[in-house]
Amino acid sequence: MLRFQSGDVTAYETLVTRHLEFVHRHARRYVGDFSEAEDVAQDVFLRLYRSAARFQEPVHFRGWLATMTTRIALNSLRTRKRKRWRHAPEDRASTTEWKPGAGPQPSDSPITGDEAALASERAALLHAAIARLPERQRTAIWLQRFESWSLEDIGAALDLGIPAVKSLLHRARAALAGFLEPYFETDGRVASTAVSPHSTPPEEGTPRP
Amino acid sequence: MNDRDPRLDPWLDEAARLEREQPSPDPVEFLARLRREVHESAPPSAPPRPSFATALAASVLLLVTIGFAIAWSRTGSTEPPFAAAPPPEIPDDLDPEEVSLLADLDAWVRLAEAGGVPPEDATALEVCDDLEVLQSTDFDAFLASLMEENG
Numbered sequence: 001m002l003r004f005q006s007g008d009v010t011a012y013e014t015l016v017t018r019h020l021e022f023v024h025r026h027a028r029r030y031v032g033d034f035s036e037a038e039d040v041a042q043d044v045f046l047r048l049y050r051s052a053a054r055f056q057e058p059v060h061f062r063g064w065l066a067t068m069t070t071r072i073a074l075n076s077l078r079t080r081k082r083k084r085w086r087h088a089p090e091d092r093a094s095t096t097e098w099k100p101g102a103g104p105q106p107s108d109s110p111i112t113g114d115e116a117a118l119a120s121e122r123a124a125l126l127h128a129a130i131a132r133l134p135e136r137q138r139t140a141i142w143l144q145r146f147e148s149w150s151l152e153d154i155g156a157a158l159d160l161g162i163p164a165v166k167s168l169l170h171r172a173r174a175a176l177a178g179f180l181e182p183y184f185e186t187d188g189r190v191a192s193t194a195v196s197p198h199s200t201p202p203e204e205g206t207p208r209p
Numbered sequence: 210m211n212d213r214d215p216r217l218d219p220w221l222d223e224a225a226r227l228e229r230e231q232p233s234p235d236p237v238e239f240l241a242r243l244r245r246e247v248h249e250s251a252p253p254s255a256p257p258r259p260s261f262a263t264a265l266a267a268s269v270l271l272l273v274t275i276g277f278a279i280a281w282s283r284t285g286s287t288e289p290p291f292a293a294a295p296p297p298e299i300p301d302d303l304d305p306e307e308v309s310l311l312a313d314l315d316a317w318v319r320l321a322e323a324g325g326v327p328p329e330d331a332t333a334l335e336v337c338d339d340l341e342v343l344q345s346t347d348f349d350a351f352l353a354s355l356m357e358e359n360g
Binding site: 013016021025045063122126127145181184 | 213218223225232233242246247
């Protein structure tokens with residue numbers, strides 16, 4: 001990062017290569033689509049290129065990347081939603097079936113077989129439940145459980161202290177456990193009486209089901 | 210609601226593993242695309258490059274300014290080259306109060322001119338140069354009478 005700040009273009013490209021996978025993965029959690037996530041990643045790295053000199057504390061670089069990816073991905077989602085409402089009203093119904101941010105669809109998984117299909121279904125249910133969380137809880141759980149970030153790094157990304165991050169993760173886990181309770185009983189198999197994790201998201205601060 | 214529900218962790222681990230198996234963009238292709246974008250878009254913080262004509266005009270202005278400064282320093286004068294009017298000469302042997310009064314001399318002259326007294330009028334100049342008159346309490350009445358005389 002310091003080399004890049006001093007004008008070393010090779011260092012910039014090294015940074016891009018090193019963090020591309022994370023940025024793309026994180027963007028895809030929001031936008032769902034592979035190439036749209038690529039566009040988001042490109043926008044993130046272009047902004048990095050233009051604002052290199054503003055980094056006072058390169059130690060928080062990963063946090064900046066996560067925050068910028070989230071913002072750009074959410075903007076991309078908003079733009080897409082506006083376009084859909086303007087040009088294709090018939091698409092609205094399909095958006096209720098699988099939403100960007102609900103993670104990969106079960107059919108996206110390259111794994112085959114019954115157990116693989118069930119694992120994929122569980123993952124889809126979990127991502128759908130994560131998508132119902134408030135934004136900060138969602139980001140915290142993704143960074144901790146999917147990216148293995150430390151509490152300190154998550155705090156840097158969310159501009160929070162470690163106790164606040166712990167509290168955020170506590171609430172996120174409690175909410176996820178509540179959402180997925182009906183599915184734990186059936187090990188991910190969708191029961192006819194189960195409450196769908198796609199149902200209306202609760203507001204921040206309201207009691208979880 | 211239990212945030213330590215042991216059933217949640219296997220689901221999280223499994224979902225994370227599956228996510229990592231998803232394809233990622235090719236870094237080489239991505240960098241090539243990024244390089245094109247970087248070259249096409251100039252950094253927003255960079256100031257616009259001046260045109261040749263602007264640069265030439267700025268250089269000429271700088272040279273003229275330097276020329277004036279050199280000419281001024283060679284004359285040994287304390288008078289700035291662009292001054293509109295010379296400041297009043299202040300004798301060395303004046304006390305601070307007198308200096309203060311002389312500083313207002315130019316203002317008094319302008320006042321007299323505004324009242325119709327021509328600058329070349331000897332009477333007005335004598336009044337303004339005469340410290341005793343300036344210090345006297347009758348000065349305002351004297352100036353008013355001058356204005357009256359000159360219409």
